[in-house]
Amino acid sequence: MKIKYNLIHEDKKTQARYGTLKTNYGEYETPMFMPVGTQATVKTLSPEEVKATGAGVILANTYHLWLRPGEDIVAKAGGLHKFMNYDGPILTDSGGFQVFSLAKPKDISEEGVMFKSHIDGTKLMLTPEKSIAIQNKLDSDIAMSFDECPPASASHEYLKNSVERTVRWAKRGLDVHQNPKQSLFGIVQGGPYADLRKYSAIETVKLDFDGYSIGGVANDDEAKEDMYNAIEYSIPYLPKDKPRYLMGVGEPIDIIEGVIRGIDMFDCVIPTRIARHGNAFTRHGRMNIKNAKYKEDFTPIEEDCDCYACKHYTKAYIRHLINVDETFGARLLSIHNIRFLIRLTEQLRIAIKEDRILEYREEFIRSYYEKDQ
RNA sequence: GCGGAAUUGGUGAAGUGGUUAACACGCCGGAUUGUGGCUCCGGUAUGCGUGGGUUCGACCCCCACAUUUCGCC
Secondary structure, three states: OOOEEEEEEEOOOOOOEEEEEEEOOEEEEEOEEEEEOOOOOOOOOOHHHHHHOOOOOEEEEHHHHHHOOOHHHHHHOOOHHHHHOOOOOEEEEOOHHHHHHOOOHHHEOOOOEEEEOOOOOOEEEEOHHHHHHHHHHHOOOEEEOOOOOOOOOOOHHHHHHHHHHHHHHHHHHHHHOOOOOOEEEEEEOOOOOHHHHHHHHHHHHHOOOOEEEEOOOOOOOOOHHHHHHHHHHHHHHOOOOOOEEEOOOOOHHHHHHHHHOOOOEEEEOHHHHHHHOOEEEEOOEEEEOOOHHHOOOOOOOOOOOOOHHHHHOOHHHHHHHHHOOOHHHHHHHHHHHHHHHHHHHHHHHHHHHOOOHHHHHHHHHHHHHOOOO
């Protein structure tokens, strides 16, 4: 079946909303955070550990799985869920982000995008049809339209053409989409420009997708204001009865600001990437576990955190693991960081239901950014 | 005991008679937003074994001493 979004409560003062998302693998509350598992694994974590953080949906990536092991092998295995032993919902990104991270503007044509494989340099063509066909075979629960994700520095003129093409690509993808159990999302682009976001949102919604994403945000060194504006320019044109997904975000404060502006779903590599480099989220800001001051600190990362890492391990031990490059350290920090963002969304949902989301933001900022901990 | 060689930061080490002593690792910080995991960016020797001497100037030349190391007895 397709996913089904149920809007339950709208905040009185903001665009924030609480709802549920019914999927092939259970029902989940929104706003939600989705950990990223590009190559059919949330790096360093087992599916059981991912679930234990409270995460529902996870991401996988069309481009990466296309190259290795290939969608046919995943299909032969019985689809992505069986292949990776994950019985929760899986969302596949279309490869659109790799247009941003791997391709050059000259590689982009009406037909699609020419990539040079990052593995062996082979030239490859990814098109909307191809992306959807791969995702159909991967058998994810939510597929994404193949879009162009332009850099933050792109000009209005460039973005105008890009956005129009992305709408055409969305239509082409929709036309060949066949998997009846799989939902398909459209993606709103348009950079920091109100007129382009509006155009992109209206035209994409006309095609009638199962949900809508806001993309092209948090790329490069995009200013936070541009990102918040991009959301505000897009949201008014998205239907209330469909989920809204802000792609690639993010930082705790950005999730809060996104929720306040009407976003239901987020994904980001941040919790797992910074974990591998020794950083942990805490209510008092980011903690670099490698700092010498934690050498003899035999307390958990956060005393009141209920994650596996905080319940069983100390800063001194995790610091040691990270310093000697042991995978278990990255694993413990990844568990903590994902749990941190999941807890954040849990608290946001409660705040929405109690109509005190703005107060929650103030409390969070005071705690997260205060100087002395 | 005799002869040779060596002695530069936490480590391995480069270096030239002339402003701020290379590089690597380590260490200390920082970054990281739809993932090209194990990356990137900073900082880190007021001093070149010790004491003399030569020189306008010495880590670099000379002498003595100390330590290490190799060979011989």
